Amino acid sequence: MTAKNVKLTVDSFGSVKDLISNEQKEIKRFTWTNEKNHVSVQLISYGAMITSCKLPSKTGEIVDIALGFDNIEGYLKDNNSAYIGSLMGRVANRIGNGEFELNGVKYNLAKNFLGKHNLHGGMNGFDKFNWDSYVDGNVVYLTHVSPDMYEGYPGTVLVTAACSLSDDNSFTMKLTAVSNKPTPINLSNHSYFNLAGHDAGFMELYKHKLTINADKILDIDAEQIPTGDFLDVDGTEFDFRLPQELGDAIKKTANNGYDYNFCITSGSSQSLTFVARVLHEKSGRFMEVYSDQPSVLFYTANNLPNPCNNGSSVVGKNGAQYRKHGAFCLETQKYADAVHHENFPSIILVPGKVYEHETVYKFGIYEGN
Numbered sequence: 001m002t003a004k005n006v007k008l009t010v011d012s013f014g015s016v017k018d019l020i021s022n023e024q025k026e027i028k029r030f031t032w033t034n035e036k037n038h039v040s041v042q043l044i045s046y047g048a049m050i051t052s053c054k055l056p057s058k059t060g061e062i063v064d065i066a067l068g069f070d071n072i073e074g075y076l077k078d079n080n081s082a083y084i085g086s087l088m089g090r091v092a093n094r095i096g097n098g099e100f101e102l103n104g105v106k107y108n109l110a111k112n113f114l115g116k117h118n119l120h121g122g123m124n125g126f127d128k129f130n131w132d133s134y135v136d137g138n139v140v141y142l143t144h145v146s147p148d149m150y151e152g153y154p155g156t157v158l159v160t161a162a163c164s165l166s167d168d169n170s171f172t173m174k175l176t177a178v179s180n181k182p183t184p185i186n187l188s189n190h191s192y193f194n195l196a197g198h199d200a201g202f203m204e205l206y207k208h209k210l211t212i213n214a215d216k217i218l219d220i221d222a223e224q225i226p227t228g229d230f231l232d233v234d235g236t237e238f239d240f241r242l243p244q245e246l247g248d249a250i251k252k253t254a255n256n257g258y259d260y261n262f263c264i265t266s267g268s269s270q271s272l273t274f275v276a277r278v279l280h281e282k283s284g285r286f287m288e289v290y291s292d293q294p295s296v297l298f299y300t301a302n303n304l305p306n307p308c309n310n311g312s313s314v315v316g317k318n319g320a321q322y323r324k325h326g327a328f329c330l331e332t333q334k335y336a337d338a339v340h341h342e343n344f345p346s347i348i349l350v351p352g353k354v355y356e357h358e359t360v361y362k363f364g365i366y367e368g369n
Helices: 072-080 201-205 246-251
Strands: 006-017 024-034 039-044 049-056 062-064 086-088 099-102 105-108 132-136 139-146 157-165 170-179 188-190 209-212 214-220 226-232 259-264 273-280 285-291 295-299 329-333 355-365
Touching: 006 072, 024 132, 024 157, 039 157, 049 355, 209 246, 209 295, 214 295, 273 295, 273 329, 285 329
Parallel strands: none
Antiparallel strands: 006 024, 024 039, 039 049, 049 062, 086 188, 099 105, 132 139, 139 157, 157 170, 170 355, 188 329, 209 273, 214 226, 214 259, 259 295, 273 285, 285 355, 295 329
8 A cells, every 4th residue: 555645765774794695785774754744664674673763742842762773883782682673583582491392303492591591583583684675665575584494493484574654654564474394483573662762761661651452461480481371460460451650560560570471352353453552641652553463572671771780771872871661662473482382372384374474553642631
C-alpha cells in the first residue's frame, strides 16, 4: 500500500566487515518521514536496527524516542551487548543449557548467557550482520542468509524483513524465513523506547503507563530459563490488563524490573492482535503494539548500568547517558526456550514451510489531560 504522506530516503551509515566473507560492506540507512504528522523512523541495514524514531508531543515538541548511537562505531563497541535496536535471531531470547535435540541429533550452541545458556542466537546472531537491501516504493526489504551450522544451528536459512511506515504513523516489520533443513527460528526486535525522549532516563520512564493484553506469563527459574509452567497475572505485579504506572509496578517486582514473557490473549480472528499500549501522559505520546506472535518479552533495561554507580552509563546519541530503567522493550516472539517444552508453540521451521512474523508499532498523540 502506498503511503501518500511518507517520504523514504536512503544514505550511508558507514561500513562494516562481513563476519563470514571478510568483505567490507556499506551500511545503508533508511529514513521514513511522515511529512504531515512530523513522524520519522530510521533503520540501518546492519542488524536491521531501528536507530531513531521521532515523534511530536501534544504541544508540538519533536523528540527521538528510540535509544541508539550516532555512528556504526557505537553499535560495534562492546559488540552492543545491550542489543539496542537489533533484530534478533536465529532464536531470540534464551535456550537453556545452550543445546537442543532435533530429530535425534543433539546440537550445541554458544553459551553466551551466564556461561551456561544461549542468548539471542549466540555470539554472532543476525544482529551482527549487514543485511542486503532492496527498496520498492515505501517498503524496504532486508535479507540475510545464515549458513548451515553457523552458531551451531542446522540448515541454511534465508530471512527477510519488510519494513515500512504508513500515513497513520504505523511502523510495520514483516519477517519471513525459509530453511533447507529443520531448524529453530524465533525472531524478535530489540528496540529500546522512552516516550519522553531517548535521553529522558528512568525518572520519566517511571511515569509511563503500560497496558499488556496478557493474563499469563511464563514461569522462569533463577537464571531466567522457563520451567514450562505458566503463572496467572491476576493480583500480581504482572497484571497490566488495566494501565499501570511503571514506577509503581517496578517497585513490586522481586528482581527490581521486568524481563518476562507475557502470553498474549488472542481473539478468534486470525489477524493481528493487540499486544500492548504505552502512554507518557505529560508529552501525550503513546505507542501501541500489534502482532501475530503468541508472546511479548517486556523488558525494562535492567542490565544497563545502575545510575547509583558513580555515573556509569552507556553513551548514546548526542552524548546521552543510558542507564538502568531508562527505557522499555516490547519484543514480540514465540515462547522462550520452546525447544525444551512440548507444551509451548513449536519454533521448528521445516523445509517447504515459511516462518511468518508481523509486528506493528503504532505511534500517536493523546490529547487528554
